[in-house]
Amino acid sequence: MIERKDVEHVARLTRLALTEAELELMREQLNSILAHLDTLRAVDTEGVEPTSHAVDIVNVMREDEVEPCLPQEAMLANAPDRSGEFFRVPRIIEE
């Protein structure tokens, strides 16, 4: 059972500002969905390895070679706020 405080906690972890109404609706919907997902508990997975990787490949690595970067302007072009060559963000309050 997800409680209201769990929803608030998760919303904070994932940086989502939810309104009162949204928090309540989210709690209901998440509980309802989780109730369905709980059916997985009944499945016997004793000794079954989780699928952490979808392909049977190992050791994909690249050589330590430099390739040209994208120009500074191209990388800054989508910035919602910039200050010269930097991305700019509002003040950071230590948490």
Add this chain to the structure above:
Amino acid sequence: MARAPPGFDVNYDVVIGLEVHAQLLTRSKMFCPCPTTFGAPPNSQTCPVCQGMPGVLPVVNRRAVEFGIRTALAFNCRVNEACRFARKHYYYPDMPKNYQISQYEEPLAEDGVLEIDLEGARRAIGIQRLHLEEDVGKLLHEGTLESAQASLVDFNRAGVALMETVSRPELGSPEEAAAYLKAFRAVLVFLGVCDGNMEEGSLRCDANVSLRPRGTAALGTKVEIKNLNSFRNVQRALEFEVRRQAQALDAGERIVQETRLWEADRGYTRAMRSKEFAHDYRYFPEPDLVPLQIDRRWVEEIRAGLPELPRARRQRFVTQYGLPPYDAEVLTQSRALADYYEATVRELAPASAGAAKASAGAGDRPKVVSNWIMSELLRVLPGDDERAIQSSPVPPRHLAGLLRLIEDATISGKIAKDVFGKMLASGEDASTIVAREGLTQVADEAVLGGIVDSVMAANPRAIEDFKRGKTVAKKSLVGQVMKATGGKANPTLVDRLLEDKLSKM
């Protein structure tokens, strides 16, 4: 074995663990081919991958893995047969994806050891794990962090290969912690995997500190200390923190598990606002990367290519060159300096069979070279700076040349010091300078004899004093001969001549 910092009560055992992050000297970043050179204009060394743009994917840099294995072997770690990458989630603007690709349950290596020497005592400190991850960007605050209205982000550093090593909590004092860090850094620099530059941030350290009543086993609450950017600060911060915790415990207070920042200017650690929801990193295996199965042959190749490590080299300097431990320690503070020393010794005494030219001043060459480097070279160059030593204006063969001139009495030791200064400034070799400035020592007995005679003639009082037993008078006569020859007289010869002549009086 715990040791309380000086001046504090000994009721507590101190338990310290160090987490060191080292930027690896790969040409390109950990997961993309952007360059890693320092000092480029902001956001000019990035690509969609390291900026975490939509749709991008990481690809592992093989050399970073190699460097990780190399380091793991140097610390006697077990290099795991398989390892994988995991996503570590938290929000901070210097982290483009708001997760860091790191390693969690299956790191590259585990269970190693670093031996340190502290005041003659040898200790083995356990290394719990070593893993690879990507670095974050740089944040600049418009003002101080507290007062800034905005912050600026530069992602050039984001994605640089980082190697994290976690020691076991086996360090027993701030001094030990500093010694561990020094030794750790020396190994990394020797291996060529990291430049060890703490000021520039290529080597960073966090500490975990807790206290427990002396003699008990249960670990106390640990506090994490961040922002330790030099050996000195590591020691100072830990001394402060141990003091703080001891005082708190003495007063019956509970230690709060938290992260504190070391404020070097103010000399204290302060709590970051307590992280209520700290550290739910929600790790899961990185689905965009595949596991690494480390081939044992590759590991053996890397092991075979390991250079001589600092401690071994130091011990060899003692046994092979007969140097005192102090000298050996100074000379092996960096691979470059140790190489410099050995190259100079080699140049001075070429290994042709039986060619130990018994020249008058040959003496103990290894010690001579050591003295010279320690007193003259290290006066002007930082011994632990690989680059500075490697690009020294006086290369080993020039130093050897200078020392040879002293050995065969072409110049005196005193003149040699001046010559050395000129060599540093101009990059020329000793012979060139000596010839040009006519600094060749005067060792002609007849010439010197004549000068000694005239000095003696001009100083009857000194001779009188000498005869009356004031041996210091001879020194003044020697000094005058040296002065008359512009310092170029061979002092041993002057001394002998004076001795002879004085004894005949």
Add this chain to the structure above:
Amino acid sequence: MHQPIHELTDAYRRGELTPTAVAEAYLARIGALDGRVGAYLTVVREQALATARESEHRWRAGKPLGPLDGVPLALKDVLCTRGVRTTCGSKMLETFVPPYDATVVERLRAAGAVILGKTNMDEFAMGSSTEHSAFHPTRNPWDLARVPGGSSGGSAAAVAGGLAAGAFGSDTGGSIRQPAAFCGVVGMKPTYGRVSRYGLVALASSLDQIGPFAQDVKDAALLLGAVAGHDRRDSTSIAAPVPDYMAELTKGVAGLTLGLPDEYFIDGMDPDVERAVREAIEVLKGLGAQVERVSLPTTRHSLAAYYLILPAEASSNLARYDGVKFGLRVPGRDLVEMESRTRAAGFGAEVKRRIMLGTYALSAGYYDAYYGKAQSVRTLVRREFAAAFARVDLIVAPTTPNVAFKHGEKEDPLSMYLNDIFTIPGNLSGIPGVSVPCGFSVAGLPIGLQVLGRPLDEARVLRAAYAYEQATPWRGRRPDLT
């Protein structure tokens, strides 16, 4: 207008049609009709015509780049296109212009394809109806009051409505196959790792694949062949060489054994769908295929496993949308407020729901029970398919339990999720699958037949689909949009 790609290029070769004329015709049609269908989010008229002109030069000189030279295609707006905004159907990326092309896009450009524009989708590929686009819903060309399916609804509708000769989409839980079925076109999801994901805005990294929408199976083979193959920028990209899909296409199904899974014929599925699929199986038998029953018991848990894995990975992949470097930014007094407000404003309800669910599933204390458990159930699903494929060459089944529903009909998230029950298992196991039209419901809505194969066995999957298609009248049936 509705010439499949392989006939179009024949016409180019014979000089009967030119790439610019065809591009103009499609652009005109888009202009006239897309207002009603809503398949496109962005049309790149000038670029398309410029590319078409270049193609035309090559055809005139007798030097086309290949079978896609001058062919007008649409791309789901989840694929990064350099210099052309890529929104993923979301306000969060409404103004985002990528400085790079996805690998698939690079390969299509190198093949001379003419990109007409970017198509509509459920926001960040989360949805089965293209009703969750932040911009507008897409309508099914067969019945504009109904959904085209999702999340690649725009691409499916574009091909069905004659607004592109072919298209690309992405499939994480059925997002190509399901809309293909709803829109009466061919849609294929390749083996996981067969097509590079570099430049595909990630939803669930271990499930996503890019694939083609086509007017017929031959076109699907052509489109797949143009983009498949190893990419060094994608560590999960398979190195095995890409076979010539066209070469095997006409081999037929005689001698092949087809598996019919018990669990894919369920209570509550649309009887028209069941009927059409069973008839299709008879056709395949008539063509010489053997049909056997197979059992995939963990199928009934696939939905739950998927709806834990997907949100977990998606919550991670979407963490980067925070207003710092690109996309929407809603101001705030401090960083956390800015990020939280930005994400609240930039994401729609379904996306938020899945992000919350995924974050919860990964959070401390719940990992083993949710994400860990789901990944273990996934292993069981993979094993069951592997065991089935030890006995049969291909698996045939319905693509969806239903036909296209009306807009607004499935408001409840859970009932929407049920659309994907037959397609999800294919994603969980990473196997290739195609949906090919196999008839119509009584109300005239398209129905899709799904063919699933072993990993990297696209050639056999396409061959079976081709054989079925050639033996039936569905190919070439198009809705009348005028």
